[in-house]
Amino acid sequence: MKQGYLIGIDVGTQSAKVVIFNLLGEQICEGHQPLRPLVIPAPQLAEHPDDDLWSSLSAACQKAMQQFRVLGLDEGAILGAGLCVIRCCRVLLKPDGALAWPVINWMDRRLNQPWQYHESYGDVRYLTTTSGYITHRLTGEFKDTSANYIGWWPMDNQRQAWSEDAASWQRCNLTREQVFDVVKPGEILGTLTPLAAEATGLPAGLPIVATAHDKAVEALGSGSLRQGVCLVSLGTYIGAMVHGDSAQTEAKNFWPFQASVPGKYLYECMGVRRGMWTVSWFRDQFGGAMAEVASWGESIEALLSKEASQVPAGSEGLITLHDWAAPAEAEYRKGAFIGFDGRHTRAHMFRSLLEGIALTMKNHMDGMAEELGKPFTQIILSGGGANSDLMMQIFADVFGLPTQRNRMKSAAAIGCAINAGIAVGAFDSYQQASERLVQPAEAFQPNEENHRLYNAINQQVYRPLHDHLDPLLMRLSDITG
The missing domain is CATH 3.30.420.40 (ATPase, nucleotide binding domain)
Known part of the structure; x- marks a missing residue:
């Protein structure tokens, strides 16, 4: 069995959590950072303030890596990081990948409808998910997992690729040029840029792996x-x-x-x-x-x-x-x-x-x-x-x-580590990875x-x-x- 460590990156509605595991499924260290409260500009609207997803993730990564270094462990033995970010949000990006508008949260009623441009949004070049945005911040790539497109997106879930049906794109009011390329869960999205390494404390060149929603x-x-x-x-x-x-x-x-x-x-x-x-x-x-x-x-x-x-x-x-x-x-x-x-x-x-x-x-x-x-x-x-x-x-x-x-409550982080382990060849199968990382605890009888x-x-x-x-x-x- 290959030796090393896997990272699970889990950014939810209320907090960002980064967990580092060894290949036996043992949690080595963890970084946790609460997100700021949502901004509610009007009833049934909800946005993440400023660049809070990225700021919270960066802080959580720094905390986890600080513990990793205190333990004297080898950063070169970190094999990959699986990335999971809250689903059903909409992110509007400028041509350079920067936020054109605060991230629109899944509780916002605007997401019950197809994308509609408003002049207040400014220069919007790309529309993507939270995982697509964070992937870009980490790797510089305009890529995302195919498995985090829920709602008004022309995604073909059976092919795990963008739809080839023109009517589907029309219903969603989108064009192919407005969205990122997609890969399947368990595939590498890109590697960590030096700029992202400086912000997060993670090692530059680290493979960032696609998960799902x-x-x-x-x-x-x-x-x-x-x-x-x-x-x-x-x-x-x-x-x-x-x-x-x-x-x-x-x-x-x-x-x-x-x-x-x-x-x-x-x-x-x-x-x-x-x-x-x-x-x-x-x-x-x-x-x-x-x-x-x-x-x-x-x-x-x-x-x-x-x-x-x-x-x-x-x-x-x-x-x-x-x-x-x-x-x-x-x-x-x-x-x-x-x-x-x-x-x-x-x-x-x-x-x-x-x-x-x-x-x-x-x-x-x-x-x-x-x-x-x-x-x-x-x-x-x-x-x-x-x-x-x-x-x-x-x-x-x-x-x-x-x-x-x-036993370990960080289920999404464990799932991220499983996807990352598959991508870098640390596990032979999803079943083997699940048996190694998932550790059952108490069962309550009715x-x-x-x-x-x-x-x-x-x-x-x-x-x-x-x-x-x-x-x-x-x-x-x-x-x-």
Whole structure:
């Protein structure tokens, strides 16, 4: 086996993370840098301030490499870096590849429509994804992965190349000259320029390797390659996904995307927009009284989870509907807490938030499993929420299935390292790489009594909520805007 190190670069909605692994799957060091809050110039618009994706990534790389050097390790033994950046964003670039406009985030309503130029954008030469932009900053190349083009892009997912259909380009209001060249996941995008090496601390000439969109990379890095295993990614956007072999272009309950394994597909059902962001929102709005206690060594989230663990399943009738960020097809929707009475405390609200996430995901995932004709046998949770024993148990109880987390929580970074390892010949196959880098940890077993209770709440109350609330929320939207 070739000796050396692999880097996983994972830039999400809220932070940039850079993790260095050895080829046995052991994490050697990590750099983490929070992103700045999104700029909201108007309702349902969202942009990343200044050049925040690049600045945060550079800082995270510097932190990881500083640790690497303190350990006295050989920079020449770093074989490659896999790059994964948040999906479903739009980046407008000048002819030289510099930002023409702040990066438009995936929560922005402009991305629900084809590209439209506005004179305020100035000199726009290229349109690309976040991964295309960061690839250019790292390598100087105008290249991107084929597997991060979701939404209004003329991408042929079966060929993993730009569409040859002129009508597809016309629908997206784009021309071939406006977009980057693309490569498949696991292929080299370019090598690190001296200028980028100075900004990041990574060694010049380092191969930068294409992955896929962030959820597909996370699925690869979670080990969810086996039939019946579904990954639930607990991020700002909470998604659920399984791997498949065919495009399934007629699917009604899920979307087929390019997977991080070339030629494979990732089936993803509808998720929860601003899912774990809602948990952070609750912490910031209602956890202030815990700040002094948290300074003793535990996070506010951990203390809230301890409180909520004492609340019975079902939160004694308190229900949370997760529409803090409404879907494009129903922009009038709002989040809701329903069922308050005198018993309810902050702990009930926090537990109800977590239960609402699990119930929402179960309803979306049931439709996907039924359409595929393959019931789920195990759930893997990834992301920061998987650190919570309470969240793990709630998912097990809602689904009635074993729910597992992995020892290393940086699933997207692991997926990046797997793609990089394949590109530089460190692994013989994706299966071998997954077995080496993905390390399972605890599995939580369902409580059957709680499972029956959640089923009753879901069938009789939770599923019909939108039918009853949508007419009222439409009227509220008309009144308040």
